[in-house]
Amino acid sequence: SQKIEQNSEALNIQEGKTATLTCNYTNYSPAYLQWYRQDPGRGPVFLLLIRENEKEKRKERLKVTFDTTLKQSLFHITASQPADSATYLCALETNNAGNMLTFGGGTRLMVKP
Amino acid sequence: DVKVTQSSRYLVKRTGEKVFLECVQDMDHENMFWYRQDPGLGLRLIYFSYDVKMKEKGDIPEGYSVSREKKERFSLILESASTNQTSMYLCASGILYEQYFGPGTRLTVT
Numbered sequence: 001s002q003k004i005e006q007n008s009e010a011l012n013i014q015e016g017k018t019a020t021l022t023c024n025y026t027n028y029s030p031a032y033l034q035w036y037r038q039d040p041g042r043g044p045v046f047l048l049l050i051r052e053n054e055k056e057k058r059k060e061r062l063k064v065t066f067d068t069t070l071k072q073s074l075f076h077i078t079a080s081q082p083a084d085s086a087t088y089l090c091a092l093e094t095n096n097a098g099n100m101l102t103f104g105g106g107t108r109l110m111v112k113p
Numbered sequence: 114d115v116k117v118t119q120s121s122r123y124l125v126k127r128t129g130e131k132v133f134l135e136c137v138q139d140m141d142h143e144n145m146f147w148y149r150q151d152p153g154l155g156l157r158l159i160y161f162s163y164d165v166k167m168k169e170k171g172d173i174p175e176g177y178s179v180s181r182e183k184k185e186r187f188s189l190i191l192e193s194a195s196t197n198q199t200s201m202y203l204c205a206s207g208i209l210y211e212q213y214f215g216p217g218t219r220l221t222v223t
Contacts, residue, residue, distance in 0.1 A: 008153075032210060043117075043203050043214030044156070089156065093210070099144045099163060101212060102172075105155035 003027065004104040006090060012110045013080055021075040021107045023090035028102075030092040033066055033073050038087045038106065047088075048075075080111045116140070117206050117215035125221045132191040134218050136204030144207045145187035147171075147179060149200040150217075156203065162187055194222045 005024045013019050023033070032051045036044035050057045050066045050073070057064045063076040077084050087108045091101040120135035138145065146161040148171075158171030160179040168179050176198060180188045187206075191198055199222045205212040 034210070041217070043205070043217050044212075046211045046213065049210055099207065099209065100158070100161060100169075100171075102158070103148075103156040105153070 004090065004092060004102060006088075006104040006107045008105055008107070010108040010110055012112065015081060015111055015113050017080055019077040019080045019084070019109055019111070021088050021109065023073040023075070023104055025071050025092055025104075028071070028092050028094065029068075030094065032093050033064075034091045034093075034101065035062075035064055035073075035075050036089040036091060036103075038089060044089055044103075077109075080109075082111045082113050085109055085111050117204060117213050119202075119204050119215040119218050121218050122216060123219050123221075125223065126191075126194050127223055128195060130191075130194050130222075132194050132220065132222075134189040134191075134202055134204075134220070136187045136189070136206075136215055137185055138187075138206035138213070139185065140206065140208075140213070141184065142206040142208045142213075143184070144212075145181065146205040146207070146212060147177075147187065147189045148203045148205065149173070149198075150203055151200050159189065194220075196222050198222050 003026045034049045035047045038044040061078045065074045087106040089106040090104045094102045117138045147159045148156045162168045162181040178190045202218045204215045
């Protein structure tokens with residue numbers, strides 16, 4: 001069966017360090033993968049999209065890698081700040097029309113000052 | 114900025130009641146989605162719509178129906194609410210790949 005796995009345990013890091021979150025998937029061949037941020041009591045907010053033919057994508061302090069051989073994406077936040085504390089969700093495109101997503105369970109990031 | 118609004122932030126209903134959750138988007142997006150989010154289970158797709166009057170089942174459509182009479186509005190209907198439908202319900206709209214989410218409705222069925 002299809003599965004998307006993110007570390008369900010919270011990741012605690014010190015301000016200024018790089019946070020690295022992992023998204024692993026099985027039995028998918030997604031054309032693209034997305035990362036979203038979700039704050040408590042709010043809906044997810046789109047951050048980045050990376051396509052299957054892209055190895056790496058950057059946006060300000062965010063960097064995403066996509067390894068279709070390993071079936072894994074890594075999400076990095078450099079120079080992390082307490083305001084980066086949130087739950088981060090990865091999502092994979094799961095239909096040929098490209099408009100349907102399946103989400104991982106999310107990883108909660110806590111950045112301590 | 115894209116705006117997706119949901120009719121209620123919090124809702125309490127009794128078992129067996131018919132429940133309507135409304136979602137409106139202001140960006141002329143073709144695609145609209147209804148998810149529910151539960152601890153430990155993540156976001157799960159209930160239904161989505163890619164055009165007016167068109168709908169597709171997601172992963173967990175049982176116990177739900179939807180209506181899309183206008184492009185900007187997508188309604189989720191619980192025909193007879195049950196306690197296992199207590200959850201956070203999130204609506205999203207999108208075009209091509211990105212999805213834009215509303216603030217969510219926390220529904221409690223007692």
